[in-house]
Amino acid sequence: MCQNQLFNQFFLQKFTKSLFIAFFSFALAFAQKKMVSVEDIWxxxxxxxxxxxxFNYMKNSRFYTVSEGNKIYKYETLSGKNVGLIAEIPIDFQDYEFNATEDKILLxxxxxxxxxxxxxxxxxxxxxKTQKLIQVSKNGKQSYATLSPDGSKIAFVRDNNLFLVDIATQTEIAITTNGKANQIINGATDWVYEEEFGFAQAFFWSPxxxxxxxxxxxxxxVKEYNMQIWQGLYPQDYRFKYPKAGEQNAFVSISAYFLDTKQTKTIDLxxxxxxxxxxxxxxxNPDxxxxxxxxRLQNKLELIHADLSKNTKQTIYTEESKTYIDIEFCEELHYLQNGKELILASEKDGFKHFYLYDINGKLIRQITKGAWEASKLVGIDEKKRLLYFTATKASPLERNLFVISLDKGSEKILLAEKGMHKITMSEDCQxxxxxxxxxxxxxxxxxYEVSGKKIKDLETNSTLQKTMEGYLISPKEFFTIKTPDTELNAxxxxxxNFNPSQKYPVLMxxxxxxxxxxxxxxxxxxDYFWYQxxxxxxxMVVCVDNRGTGGRGEAFRKCTYGQLGKLEVQDQIQAAKYLATLPYVDASRIGIWGWSYGGYMAANCILQGNDVFKAAISVAPVTNWRFYDTIYTERYLGLPQQNPAGYDENSPNTHASKLKGKFLLIHGTSDDNVHFQNAVxxxxxxxxxxKHFESFYYPNRNHGIYGGNTRLHLYQLMTDFLMRNL
Structure with missing residues (x-):
């Protein structure tokens, strides 16, 4: 044997040994990692x-505060240095805010x-200064207590009425007295406004x-919905006003209370x-x-300026849609300090963007533009005439931070790292x-400084990341699915231990x-860890965003108008059929699950896609849109009196006879949102x-189905169902 042959043989032996050691070490490390259990999660x-x-910026944004237990600390923003203890509150508290002069704290x-x-x-x-703690009111719990801008008074709601407390004298007066449960609400929203318009406090201090x-x-x-609370010898009735699609809403009025005259003026709408x-x-303008x-159909939006000193009203902006105007555009209305301009959001060009108007409603400029969505306005620097916002420009899957001039030019990216950026900006945009x-x-x-220069990390979740290193984690991977109608993100x-030569069941x-x-x-x-x-x-776990979902512009989102459940279900079925063609997917073992609207979708998928899906879990689903509330349902379907087919054709109840696979239906009996009536x-x-199926109800649990060990029980229940049926 020649020298080269000897060398090659020696090298091969050493390489094989090294490869074996490396593989063994990797396998050992893999084996030492733990598998996530449902108990670990819940x-x-x-x-x-x-x-x-x-976390709160102070009036001088060079400082901010953070609460730790019952203590509030002050930090220097530029250095991130702890300046010292501001206050040690003698009671535990859940939230706090400073008054205008930052010498008092409401909590x-x-x-x-x-x-x-x-x-x-x-x-x-x-x-x-005095380190004294004063109870705002001793006449019962309050809701939404809010300091006046000058810090001298506090307003709050109690028992459907609006109250005012003078801090100096600790005098409490009732602004309204006609509030009554299930009849009149002052200063707070009714159930449907709270749920669908996204706010509960319904009073606002003038500047x-x-x-x-x-x-x-x-x-x-408004008609009442009755939930029974299952406790004691006899169940208790809980009745509340809930306007279902096509039924009467509450009548809403807007008033202003004048503190100097103690008079209330109602505005003509x-x-x-x-x-x-x-x-x-x-x-x-404080007037x-x-x-x-x-x-009612939410396809016409008016911006009205009501001048209380002149007793006049002016509609300065109107927008109409052939489908609906999304509520998020109502949130984006910003008046500039110069009193002459305002910024609002619209998707009149097909994508959500920001527009600059004068105070009388004349368009000055479209600020952002392009085939992407300007997601959220996070700050306006009026001195430099700059607008800060997050957007989907890089990808519908991402939100990056941008800045743009109010007057000219294009946007500049400040935070480009791929992922989700949620921004809390100081009022002065520093x-x-x-x-x-x-x-x-x-x-x-x-x-960060506003330039995008990082000052310090406040929380890195290093403990959680270290915990994750001890567990087997399979990362989320993004891909797209082409269907006959469109391309879907997934x-x-x-x-x-994924092996592409094996076949695996899929849960969507x-x-x-x-x-x-x-x-x-x-x-x-x-859910990330339940999927682990x-x-x-x-x-294998897969998620697909069907037509009708967000981040991709008006046409993609609004194509489901008037026919909820039709295109969405078609897309999920087509996606499942695509997955079935993959060499590592067991086409006979594809399941689907969802919660709320997702529960509605999962039920429809196993019914209308009964040749595709083997099993489904439906948690707290809408099963008939006639059972759901006015604002949400009519926004997307119109009135049931005018669009009965839109309500009925894709109701799971309509397709119940098509069930073939294994089905689990779960609901909480005290679900104030999607009523237990849907499951019944x-x-x-x-x-x-x-049809035979499995069902489980959680007594006295609401739409979130939680409390005590409820979530542990729920996820064990769903896991067991999947182990048996998928």
Whole structure:
């Protein structure tokens, strides 16, 4: 044997040995990693991310505050240095805010949830000079206590009435007295406004602290929904006003209370009473209110300026749509300090963008433009005439931070890192905090100068990341699916130890509702880890954003108008058929699950796609849009009296006889949002059709189905169902 042959043989032996050692080391490290259990997620809460609690910029943005327990600390923004303890509050508190002179702190504890956003609590005022804590009111818990801009008074809601407290004298007066449960609400929203327009507090201080504008809801004629609370010897009835599609809404009125005269003036909103006031705010003029009025079908939006000193009204802007105007555009209305200009959002060119108008409604300039969405306005620097916003310009899956001139030029990117950037900017636009995450990395909270230069990390979630290193994690991977009609964004989580030569069952997750997005490069803590648990059991998890979802412009989002559940279900079925063609997918074992709108979708998919889906889980689903509320349902379907086919043709109840696969239906009996009635009606339809299925109800649980060990029980239930049936 020659020398080269000897060398080659020696090298081969050494290489093979090294390769074996490397492979063995990798396999050992892989084997040492733990598999995520349902108990890890919902009992031990090992994967719960940390946030920056109680972060607030001070009036001088060179400083900010953070709460830690019952202590509030002051930090220097530029250095991130802890300047010292501002206050040690003698009670625990859930949130806080400073008054205008930053010598008093309004805070609350004992918060008691009512619905999704509404709550009541005990409010206190802490004096930093005297270190005394004063209870705002001793006459019962309050809701939404808010300091006047000058810091001298506090307004709040209690028992459907609006109250005012003078801080100096601690005198409490009732601004309204006619509030009554299930009849009249002052200063707070009714159920449907809170849920669908996204706010619960319905009173607003004028900039000069001399007036309070507020909503009044007359819901005396609105039909009640009755939920039984299952406790004690006899169940208790809980009745609340809930206007279902096509039924009567509450009558809404807008008034202003004048503190000097103690008089209330009601604003004339016009002859048509069947309207919505989607947003109410003061302009920079303390006498002028901005009212954003929508018609019942939500396809006409008016911006009205009501001058209380002159008793005049002027409609300065009107926008109409052949489908609907999305509520998020009502949120984006910003009055400049110069009192001469305003910024609003519209998708009149097919994508959401920002527009500059003068105070009388004359268009000055479209500020942002392009085949992408300007997602959220986060700051306006009036001195430099700059607007800061997040947008989908890089990808519908991402949100990056941009800046643009109000007057000319194109946008400049400030934060380009791929992922989801959520910005909290100081009022003077000198600093911002970025909550940044990706689909596979938990949030990092960082403080920046407005130029984009990082000052420091406030929270990196390093503990969670270290915990994750000890577990088997299969990353989310993004891809697209081409269907006969369009191209859809999707993500997948492959089984651990994935082998492309093997075939795996697939569980699809769906939400799919109008304007929603599940396929985003953003952290989603709990289901992400449940999917890791399923991946350890050999399941592949896939999510697809169907037509009707957000981030891709008006045409893609609004094509489902008038026919909810039709195109969305078609897309999910087509996506499943595509997955079935992949060499590593077991086409006979494709399942789907969803919650709320996703529960509606999952039910429809296993019925209308009964040759594709083997199993489905439907949690808290709408099963008949006639059962759901006016604002949401009519926005996308119109009135049931005018569009009965849109309501019925894609109701799961209509297709109950098509069930072939295994089906699990889950609902909470105290779901104030998607009523348990939906599950009852669907079960009745399935029984009538002679179909066998599984169902589970959670007593006294609302739409979120949580409390105690409820979530642990729920996810164990769903996991067991999948193990048996998929």
């Amino acid at each position: 009992q031990k809460y090992l994967f719960y991310p940390q946030a920056v609690e109680g 609350y504890n004992q918060g008691e949830a009512i619905y999704r956003r509404s709550f009541k609590a005990e409010y206190y005022l802490y004096d930093l 000069d602290s001399k007036k309070i504008a507020f909503y009044t809801f007359d819901e005396s004629h 016009g002859a048509e009473k069947d309207i919505y006031v989607a947003r109410l705010q003061w302009t920079r 002028v209110l901005a009212i954003r009025k929508l018609n 600093f911002f905090m970025d909550e940044f995450s990706t689909a596979n990395t938990p949030p990092v909270y960082s403080l 993500w997948q989580i492959k089984p651990h 997750f769906v939400y799919g509702g109008p304007g929603s997005q599940q396929v985003e490069n953003e952290w989603n803590p709990f 648990h399923l991946a350890s059991k050999g399941y 009606a669907f079960q009745e339809a399935l029984i009538k059709a002679g």
